[in-house]
């Protein structure tokens with residue numbers, strides 16, 4: 001009996017097959033991974049809400065099997081990339097329905113079911129997916145707003161949130177002043193808006209977007225979130241605006257791969273959009289080389305991506321489990337937009353892909369992925385983040401110059417509507433006085449953060 005059981009397990013113990021020199025093998029592997037990822041999606045079932053993952057209406061990223069609204073947005077983008085890499089249209093209808101369903105009545109990714117807890121960073125991940133659609137000419141739905149207009153609606157919504165009242169500029173994390181985290185100016189919100197603006201500039205050639213992206217970059221780069229030490233650029237997570245972003249106490253020194261990814265990608269679009277401005281090349285190079293040192297540790301051979309704050313200890317939360325997907329995707333985009341980086345990026349995407357495939361031998365399908373790409377032994381933990389990261393890094397091995405993001409000049413057909421949502425959304429932030437209630441909430445939250453840090457726990461990001 002025991003022996004029979006073991007024999008039955010042997011096929012399951014083999015990881016997903018991946019031969020990187022064979023496009024059909026990569027397609028096969030990514031198709032299995034995408035299908036397994038979609039087993040977590042229930043929004044296409046009767047009575048469920050299109051576009052959402054389980055938990056998205058009231059998420060808590062510390063809970064297993066619970067995914068915040070933003071991560072669902074990111075997942076649809078990963079499936080647009082998958083379609084572009086492989087030509088497999090299996091998931092396209094779900095992708096299209098989901099992005100359109102969650103766009104909100106003003107076409108700006110601020111839908112009422114999520115607007116009361118909206119973060120600037122949450123919105124940008126939906127906009128990234130709309131931009132992925134533009135840049136790959138992902139089919140639009142007749143009668144529905146264009147993919148490009150949705151990203152422009154988001155841009156118009158967020159530009160009113162730029163806040164010069166504290167820290168000399170920057171976006172606050174939260175849209176709603178009463179919410180926890182409104183006191184923080186965090187990297188992913190600022191970097192996310194920067195990347196959206198950079199891509200709008202690249203796609204449309206409209207200088208207004210390019211100037212905006214440069215302004216956001218200049219603020220980030222002169223803020224304490226940028227710190228250099230031993231030849232590495234540290235891109236820290238967030239600043240406390242209640243302290244005017246000044247002093248040690250205002251800075252949270254944690255780094256995440258998606259912050260490197262989002263700035264790398266944005267800088268790569270700016271480099272290409274400016275036709276090779278050497279300042280943008282320097283920025284691309286510095287972020288890329290720093291990311292290589294930080295996220296591809298020498299102890300695992302130097303080419304395998306590791307979310308080192310949490311992964312080796314197995315304590316990544318549901319958000320953090322997906323971060324490697326974004327660094328993978330934007331490394332691939334950078335290899336195309338900044339051709340001089342291609343030869344350095346590809347070995348890292350290759351080795352990481354091989355590592356990722358090795359981890360795909362769990363779950364009901366026998367092919368569900370775990371996150372520890374440096375190890376032969378899967379953790380057994382599976383989920384959307386694990387699938388999305390594997391999908392992104394393995395799929396990226398199919399890139400070729402024909403997959404360079406399209407601009408209007410190179411054939412993107414999605415219609416530009418720069419005024420989308422222009423008269424909607426929040427009042428400009430400068431007109432919003434902070435109330436005593438806001439301050440109290442912010443102070444409580446600061447104490448909570450301090451407790452996390454003093455307790456030695458990793459700072460958990462939630463939306």
Ligand SMILES: *[C@@H]1O[C@H](CO)[C@@H](O)[C@H](O)[C@H]1NC(C)=O
Pocket residue numbers: 049050057101111113
């Ligand atoms: C908003 O949430 C409600 C309650 O869960 C749901 O019935 C409705 O379909 C949602 N609206 C959208 C646009 O998803």
Ligand SMILES: *[C@@H]1O[C@H](CO)[C@@H](O)[C@H](O)[C@H]1NC(C)=O
Pocket residue numbers: 271272275276336337338339401404
């Ligand atoms: C922009 O990207 C295209 C496509 O890869 C590439 O041919 C071109 O050389 C890039 N521009 C610069 C300035 O590197």
Ligand SMILES: *[C@@H]1O[C@H](CO)[C@@H](O)[C@H](O)[C@H]1NC(C)=O
Pocket residue numbers: 206207208209418419
């Ligand atoms: C460029 O973008 C700005 C900002 O959205 C907009 O006001 C302007 O109309 C755009 N110009 C063109 C030619 O589309």
